Amino acid sequence: MAFKIIVCAKQVPDTNEIKIDPIKKTLIREGVPSILNHDDANALEEALKIKDQYPDTHITVITMGPPQAKDLLIECMAMGADDGILLSDRALGGSDTWATSNAIAAAIGKLGGFDLIFAGRQAIDGDTAQVGPQIAEKLGIPQVTYVADFSIDSDMKHITVHRALEDGYEIIKIETPCMLTAIKELNTPRHMSIGGIFDAVKKDMPVWGAKDLGVDTDREVGLEASPTNVYRSFTPAPKGKGIVIEGDTDKELADRLLINLKKKHVI
Template identity: 50%
Template sequence: MKIVVCIKQVPNTNEVRINNETGTLIRDGVESIINPDDLNALEEAIKIKEARQDVHITVITMGPAQADSALREALAMGADEAILISDRVFAGSDTWATATVLSSAIKKIKDYDVVFCGRQAIDGDTAQVGPEIAEFLGIPQITYVKELKVYDDKVVATRAYEEGSFVIESKMPVLLTAIKELNEPRFMDLRLIYKAYSEEADCKVWSAEDIEVDVTQIGVKNSPTKVYKTYVPVKEFSGELINGNPKDVAVKCVEEINNLNLI
């Protein structure tokens, strides 16, 4: 069985800063992490590998050279192969263009049975890339997977939604998007860290030419989504300090709550 896991390196959202002139994220000096939902996707792939003897996990990401560190972390967790898809022509790609690139890479990998993605990335929160990849590949998709059973030629997944869940069966190949309820991602394996961060690690780099992607469908100029403005919301806090003995303070608090119609 061949499993492909799509991951994304994202900035730690607690430290996001925006360049006011360009409207882009300032990544210098900001910690980068593997997108949390993608870790759940990777963990599930590794669990399948542990339960079977014939599983090969390939992890892919599209991004700049620094995204190599995310791939090596995935190798240290238990993936078998990592591929960085990196080219200047990819810069500024929206979800449609990103899915175009990733699906082209997956087509080059060939003979995949399951493609895993995280539900959504914390820097965009669109939840679009996974489903778009499935559409470009022409394979079924099950999103928001919170439970999964894998058989020889099919999967049975429990798909979460606002008011409950569905149990859905699909033949392979299939694309699945993972949510945090699916599992608890593991830490890197001490036995694998040295190999993952060595020059001998199976970590490839593919360009646009390598994956034979249509360059008229990628990059900022060819992305159908146009961002008008990007900014960090300003958080404003206001309040009133009430002094006095505990009884008077309690009475005053109740009065204020009543005035605000909160009870």
Template identity: 70%
Template sequence: MKIIVCVKQVPDTNEIKINPETGTLIRDGVPSILNPDDANALEQALRVKDLYPDTTVSVITMGPPQANEMLQECIAMGADDAILLSDRALGGSDTWATSNALSAGIKKIGEYDMIFAGRQAIDGDTAQVGPQIAEKLGVSQVTYVKEFELIKDGILVKRALEDGYELLKVKTPCVLTAIKELNKPRYMSVKGILKAGKQTIKIWNAEDIGVDLTTVGLKASPTNVFKSFTPKPKGAGVIVQGDTPKEKAANLMATLKEKHII
């Protein structure tokens, strides 16, 4: 069985800051991590490999050269190999252009049974790339996967909804996007870390994957971020004083009348 996992290196949102003058992210000193939902996607692929040892798990990402570190982490967790799509021609791609590049990279990898991806990336929260890849590859897709089971003639999954779930049966090849409820990602192993240190990450440029340059990059992206900003902090709240609920209610009414609100 062949499984491909789409991952992304993202800035740690706990450390994110925005320059108030330019409206851009301040990346200096901000650590980069494996996107959390992608970690769940990789974990599910590795669980299939645990059940069927002849399974191979390939990880693919698009990003700058430093994304190599994140791919090494994926190998240390148990992936067999990793591919980095890195080229200035791909820079500035929105979700549509990104999915064009990733689907071209997946086609170069060759045949596959499943493609796993995270539901969405924490630096964009669009949840668009996984479904777009499925459309461009012409395969079935199930998003928001919270439970996964291999069955005789396909895959049985639970797809999370706002008020419940859907129980769906899907045939391979297919694209599945994972949410955090699907599993708990494993840690890197000592054996895996040693393997990652010796393994060379494949780096492909736009020419290597044969992607149409008019469909990738900033100029080809129909979506552009006009401005990013952090909300202004709200003023301090007022605590209504009083020893009993009745006193607090009376004091609240007096304050509202004083401000001519009522």
């Protein structure tokens, strides 16, 4: 039986190109190119490496977003994923991380069985790193986040990962089915192939809405069901100019620093 991998991938604005509206202080999204979230490209690459080694592997990419998120699925399939599912519906719009993970977990449930779920650690726009762990919780499967190295035994059951920590890593053994979230140290994502692009654009791409997912639009998905409220969003005011203390000797520098700190009543 095929080894089934699900990759969760999000289309995000290319942040290098983001501009802030100077008056409204909000992101200017018009004309900003969208890209496959970086960590999600690493998640997909690791799934593709498993498929390279064990061809009887099936990779399904799931994304939730507006209709244009279909371009992301084409990109993922052109890289080598077998198929893609777009979760797109007005009723899903305005979902926070909790509601997003409800929708994605419902989609995974509908697919009926998997061995491994790969997500990115974090999306570069929302930046919460919550969606992967929330999906695992909702599906009741074990998870390891911050995966920087991955290997799977030929029994396709036992996985060993390096989980990155601030000052090193821990080695964790985990069994399928499970959820892993990838970071950029895991691998270097491959490019799309020309043949892959031709095949991908011809493929059927199911679009599932709230009804297909069987989720409650009042309580599980969408803005109203989302427990998070954004009260204000702003760009922090730039900090004042720093003071450079100059002096010829260490003692002179220390004395001047002391005088400055006393002046400011820090000490």
